[in-house]
Amino acid sequence: MSYSPLELAGKHQSVESCWESYRKRPEFEGFVEFVISLNSLTEFLQDKGLAGLTHAGQSLEQLALSLFGDDSNHPLPAEAQVEISGLMARLSQAMQQHLADVKLRQERRAVHGEAGPVADAPGFRSIWLLSKQAERWQDMLAQLGYFGMKASSHHYHELPPVMDDMPMLLLDATGCELEEWQHRLAALRAQLPACRIIGLSMRAEFNLLQSSLAGGCDICLLEDTPVDQIVARLLELGEPVDLEPFRILIVEDSLTATKLVQRALDERQISTQAIQDPKQVLHALHQFNPELILMDMHMPGCTGVEATRIIRQDNHYLSIPIVYLSGETDVALQVEALRLGGDLFLTKPFNPVFLNAIVKSKVERYRALRRSMYHDSLTGLLNHTSTKTSLEASLSSMLAQGQPMTIAMIDIDHFKRVNDTYGHPMGDQVIRSLAWLLRQRLRKTDIVGRYGGEEFVVGLPGVDAAQAQGILDRIRTDFACIRHPYRDQHFSVSFSAGAADHTISGDAEDLINAADEALYHAKREGRNRIHLARRTPNAA
Numbered sequence: 001m002s003y004s005p006l007e008l009a010g011k012h013q014s015v016e017s018c019w020e021s022y023r024k025r026p027e028f029e030g031f032v033e034f035v036i037s038l039n040s041l042t043e044f045l046q047d048k049g050l051a052g053l054t055h056a057g058q059s060l061e062q063l064a065l066s067l068f069g070d071d072s073n074h075p076l077p078a079e080a081q082v083e084i085s086g087l088m089a090r091l092s093q094a095m096q097q098h099l100a101d102v103k104l105r106q107e108r109r110a111v112h113g114e115a116g117p118v119a120d121a122p123g124f125r126s127i128w129l130l131s132k133q134a135e136r137w138q139d140m141l142a143q144l145g146y147f148g149m150k151a152s153s154h155h156y157h158e159l160p161p162v163m164d165d166m167p168m169l170l171l172d173a174t175g176c177e178l179e180e181w182q183h184r185l186a187a188l189r190a191q192l193p194a195c196r197i198i199g200l201s202m203r204a205e206f207n208l209l210q211s212s213l214a215g216g217c218d219i220c221l222l223e224d225t226p227v228d229q230i231v232a233r234l235l236e237l238g239e240p241v242d243l244e245p246f247r248i249l250i251v252e253d254s255l256t257a258t259k260l261v262q263r264a265l266d267e268r269q270i271s272t273q274a275i276q277d278p279k280q281v282l283h284a285l286h287q288f289n290p291e292l293i294l295m296d297m298h299m300p301g302c303t304g305v306e307a308t309r310i311i312r313q314d315n316h317y318l319s320i321p322i323v324y325l326s327g328e329t330d331v332a333l334q335v336e337a338l339r340l341g342g343d344l345f346l347t348k349p350f351n352p353v354f355l356n357a358i359v360k361s362k363v364e365r366y367r368a369l370r371r372s373m374y375h376d377s378l379t380g381l382l383n384h385t386s387t388k389t390s391l392e393a394s395l396s397s398m399l400a401q402g403q404p405m406t407i408a409m410i411d412i413d414h415f416k417r418v419n420d421t422y423g424h425p426m427g428d429q430v431i432r433s434l435a436w437l438l439r440q441r442l443r444k445t446d447i448v449g450r451y452g453g454e455e456f457v458v459g460l461p462g463v464d465a466a467q468a469q470g471i472l473d474r475i476r477t478d479f480a481c482i483r484h485p486y487r488d489q490h491f492s493v494s495f496s497a498g499a500a501d502h503t504i505s506g507d508a509e510d511l512i513n514a515a516d517e518a519l520y521h522a523k524r525e526g527r528n529r530i531h532l533a534r535r536t537p538n539a540a
């Protein structure tokens with residue numbers, strides 16, 4: 001996950017100038033601009049995982065929204081303006097410090113020959129543990145290392161300079177009195193305003209948790225959380241955020257109303273398409289594949305409710321969220337509209353920040369629903385069917401470009417024994433850990449799917465069998481080193497894999513079968529190894 005510091009500085013600058021403009025001409029219209037720019041900055045900070053800055057932006061946004069009102073509430077009273085200016089100053093200070101840190105890191109990288117215009121936001125490859133009892137966490141740090149994290153332990157007063165990635169900080173509360181803990185948290189928040197801070201080993205005491213969350217802790221993990229659950233949580237936090245822009249279809253006959261909606265959504269870089277004629281809606285759905293529809297109520301030739309009913313006749317569009325955005329205030333009509341297929345009714349004039357929040361939550365839920373259709377629930381990897389579809393598409397694209405491609409089948413060794421000895425839930429945890437490892441180690445463009453039980457399929461576009469062997473072998477070695485905790489002991493597990501590349505066949509199904517055959521050889525040869533499928537001498 002990366003972003004341009006210039007883009008961040010630009011968004012912050014826009015908030016500052018909107019506020020300055022409002023102070024000079026304190027009218028409602030100007031306040032709306034200020035809130036929209038602030039919302040855009042806050043969402044950007046959140047998307048990029050810049051935790052401390054997000055807190056500062058959100059406090060300011062909450063205050064601004066509580067004062068939003070309408071024409072009659074502006075100019076805001078002097079004390080409200082002073083309060084906003086105070087939070088603006090706090091945000092500016094944190095922002096300046098963060099941008100200075102980014103600049104310093106870029107200079108350091110330039111010295112090391114890695115100069116680039118892009119700053120790394122926390123992809124959480126680096127984890128710093130700050131603990132009075134670091135030796136207690138060695139096992140956890142080692143496990144994180146196997147999953148590709150650079151996990152290290154440091155003293156509070158001797159933090160190293162931030163080099164490549166913005167680290168995630170793990171703050172161990174063991175042996176800290178409340179006052180000392182709050183002091184340390186505040187100092188770290190000030191020193192590293194953008195980092196995510198996770199409290200470790202925290203007592204389940206209301207005051208401690210309340211002051212920690214208010215003081216800048218992003219997540220508090222309680223003292224009885226098992227190490228494997230901590231590791232799982234940290235790996236989840238390190239998952240890349242889905243940054244695909246939302247696609248919204250606007251069905252609205254008035255060009256002015258369309259422009260107002262687009263202006264509110266454009267600030268969030270939401271991709272919109274507008275149609276004036278509701279009769280074009282099926283065509284637009286097919287072409288644009290939106291993730292939410294904003295529907296006007298009264299349009300010539302067809303009402304929004306009629307258009308919605310027509311959309312819902314097609315099974316493909318049964319779950320797409322449809323939000324009415326209309327001046328209609330008749331509650332009976334609103335209820336009717338919801339009964340006939342709509343999800344929500346917003347009345348005009350709308351608050352742009354509220355509209356953004358609705359769009360965001362509805363689209364995220366829609367995406368989660370769609371993810372569950374294509375992904376395996378235990379591991380989050382592609383499921384059997386979508387793995388096959390993705391492999392077929394990737395292989396034909398690689399062959400068309402004259403590029404190699406390898407497909408590998410991976411199977412955990414003696415997995416029945418794991419279930420029988422440690423129980424099914426522990427078996428599930430082992431499956432999950434292999435899924436995480438594969439995702440951490442392979443590229444975004446690689447295909448990783450759970451094919452069944454303890455069997456995985458991997459597609460490596462642009463990679464031939466010999467290269468794939470090297471890649472898979474490194475993953476195999478690390479997987480075998482992971483110590484899975486069970487009660488007060490640990491156990492290890494290995495996997496075997498078979499791989500076949502495009503020279504065997506240009507058909508994905510054939511390659512999967514060849515890889516499966518090679519996997520069978522790997523098992524027969526003693527397991528914990530990679531076997532490559534060979535071309536039969538008389539094959540064309």
Ligand SMILES: Nc1nc2c(ncn2[C@@H]2O[C@H](COP(=O)(O)OP(=O)(O)OP(=O)(O)O)[C@@H](O)[C@H]2O)c(=O)[nH]1
Nearest residue numbers: 411412413414415416417419424425427428453454
């Ligand atoms: N915990 C858990 N176990 C599963 C899941 N799916 C399948 N299994 C179990 O995985 C085991 C697979 O065992 P086998 O195919 O006999 O082979 P194996 O023990 O892995 O031995 P080799 O593959 O020959 O090394 C079976 O006991 C299944 O019940 C799952 O989702 N979770």
